Amino acid sequence: MKFNTYILLIIPLFSLIYCQTENTSISYGSPLSGHMDNGVKLPYKGENFVPYSTLGFLLGRTYVNSRVRDIIVETYKIQQTKSPDVIFMYGETGFENGGPFKPHKTHMNGTSVDFMVPIINKDEESIPLPTSVFNKFGYSIEFTLDGKFKNYEIDFESMASHLKSLHQISVSMGYGIQLVIFDPKMRHHLINTVDGEYLKNNLKFNTKRVWVRHDEHYHVNFDIPTE
Numbered sequence: 001m002k003f004n005t006y007i008l009l010i011i012p013l014f015s016l017i018y019c020q021t022e023n024t025s026i027s028y029g030s031p032l033s034g035h036m037d038n039g040v041k042l043p044y045k046g047e048n049f050v051p052y053s054t055l056g057f058l059l060g061r062t063y064v065n066s067r068v069r070d071i072i073v074e075t076y077k078i079q080q081t082k083s084p085d086v087i088f089m090y091g092e093t094g095f096e097n098g099g100p101f102k103p104h105k106t107h108m109n110g111t112s113v114d115f116m117v118p119i120i121n122k123d124e125e126s127i128p129l130p131t132s133v134f135n136k137f138g139y140s141i142e143f144t145l146d147g148k149f150k151n152y153e154i155d156f157e158s159m160a161s162h163l164k165s166l167h168q169i170s171v172s173m174g175y176g177i178q179l180v181i182f183d184p185k186m187r188h189h190l191i192n193t194v195d196g197e198y199l200k201n202n203l204k205f206n207t208k209r210v211w212v213r214h215d216e217h218y219h220v221n222f223d224i225p226t227e
């Protein structure tokens with residue numbers, strides 16, 4: 001057999017194996033006590049999104065169920081057409097096989113994702129949250145109740161738009177969103193946006209403060225089939 005023929009056979013075989021691996025994330029149990037088979041990494045970055053930390057990405061802290069990955073990637077594409085100048089940032093998600101994910105209490109079965117809040121600077125430009133090892137990769141940033149931190153401000157319009165798209169894309173793929181966790185004392189800012197009414201009617205938010213404040217990030221539990 002000629003070398004070229006080998007290549008022609010190997011490429012489809014490789015893509016078959018690759019595609020099979022791609023489609024087999026299985027989430028077990030709940031975000032509080034579950035695990036996952038064949039988790040996939042979120043893409044490192046795209047036109048309008050970045051990770052909270054390169055180190056976190058390299059340490060394998062950004063794995064999700066492949067269905068969740070598809071929803072997230074598709075949503076970023078939609079946001080790119082809606083508001084191309086807005087930059088989004090995802091936070092921690094979970095390990096490749098799920099399971100305990102300290103310091104988080106959930107994130108155990110590939111269905112939980114943290115998104116860092118989109119922000120604008122004093123010139124009203126959308127910029128990524130300034131995350132570093134000195135502020136626990138963004139997680140120890142404290143926003144005031146009206147969404148301010150240093151010279152930055154939470155871009156509630158973009159955050160609401162992102163949540164609306166996440167929900168719409170989830171539903172269009174046959175899934176849903178189980179719960180959104182965000183500081184209840186700041187939620188009215190989201191509801192007062194253009195997409196606020198949609199969020200109020202379609203998403204379930206936590207009503208009480210959870211173990212950490214959730215002002216610098218919003219946590220989303222996706223509703224996808226689990227074993």
Ligand SMILES: [Zn+2]
Pocket residue numbers: 104107112113114219220
């Ligand atoms: Zn979380």
